[in-house]
Amino acid sequence: MKRxxxxxxLSVLLLLPGCTQAPSGSSQEEGLTVLATTYPVYLFARTVxxxxxxVTVERLNTGxxxxxxxxxxxxxxxxxxxxxxxxxxxxAGLEDFMDDALAASSAAVIDCSAGVDLLEEAxxxxxxHDTEYDPHIWMDPxxxxxxxxxxxxxxxxxxxxxxxxxxxxxxxAAGQLPSFAGDCTQxxxxxxxxxxxxxxxxxxxFAQALGLPLLASIEEEEGSEASAMEINEITQLVKEHxxxxxxxxxxxxxxxxxxxxxxxxxxVAQLTxxxxxxxxxxxxxxxEGVRSNVNTIVSFFGGExxxxx
Numbered sequence: 001m002k003r004x005x006x007x008x009x010l011s012v013l014l015l016l017p018g019c020t021q022a023p024s025g026s027s028q029e030e031g032l033t034v035l036a037t038t039y040p041v042y043l044f045a046r047t048v049x050x051x052x053x054x055v056t057v058e059r060l061n062t063g064x065x066x067x068x069x070x071x072x073x074x075x076x077x078x079x080x081x082x083x084x085x086x087x088x089x090x091x092a093g094l095e096d097f098m099d100d101a102l103a104a105s106s107a108a109v110i111d112c113s114a115g116v117d118l119l120e121e122a123x124x125x126x127x128x129h130d131t132e133y134d135p136h137i138w139m140d141p142x143x144x145x146x147x148x149x150x151x152x153x154x155x156x157x158x159x160x161x162x163x164x165x166x167x168x169x170x171x172x173a174a175g176q177l178p179s180f181a182g183d184c185t186q187x188x189x190x191x192x193x194x195x196x197x198x199x200x201x202x203x204x205x206f207a208q209a210l211g212l213p214l215l216a217s218i219e220e221e222e223g224s225e226a227s228a229m230e231i232n233e234i235t236q237l238v239k240e241h242x243x244x245x246x247x248x249x250x251x252x253x254x255x256x257x258x259x260x261x262x263x264x265x266x267x268v269a270q271l272t273x274x275x276x277x278x279x280x281x282x283x284x285x286x287x288e289g290v291r292s293n294v295n296t297i298v299s300f301f302g303g304e305x306x307x308x309x
Contacts, residue, residue: 063276
């Protein structure tokens, strides 16, 4: 069954007569059930739907892992997909694991990556997926603003009776993100020599948005260390740039990072990719996660910490 990509078709559909009706999978009398595929999308969706009566925002159990490339849908996930009127996806190939489930679903789909300037994906050794672009788009606050607006437009198309409320929420949320990104960049101005070596490949958008060199990015699965050549290369980078710290991802493996720490004397700290968090989270939860990353970097390289949000 074909499924509409709301954020891509909105401009066309609004020009057609009779296109203000809700998708066949939804019932405005019963309310609108939105299913977010990742925690960041869930946070943005809850923000856009805040205060709108009859809207329920759920999420898949993808927060249980730090890497979605090999994620398998649970029985609970399948039930949520079956009951959803709208499925809000990160896009950019992140949800390859959902292809079969989406083909059998009548829910409308919002691709939150529509309109994002995607980075070409670096090599993904050890993975079988054919993603052409780096899907970790939410790590750039500017991209997060695009995602929020895609949700805003998609929700308004699915539930036009509350279109004004979605617009108000979405514009207010998206409007906060550029200034927040500027605050993050300013906080890092005093961080002399700040550069990242990460043990997850999901920080390219974050580093680019904040003007931080990303010297190396190793995708390390739990229980599987980097190769001897990679370890040697990173060890040399740490020494060459006199880095006081290298970074692992929350819930990710730290075996190789700890080995390099013992070899070079650098410390190991964690950055978050916001893959999980409290059910009551919203945009402020996202902002707090990015703020935490900035302050972690500042604590090792100098600069000015961002105030508590």
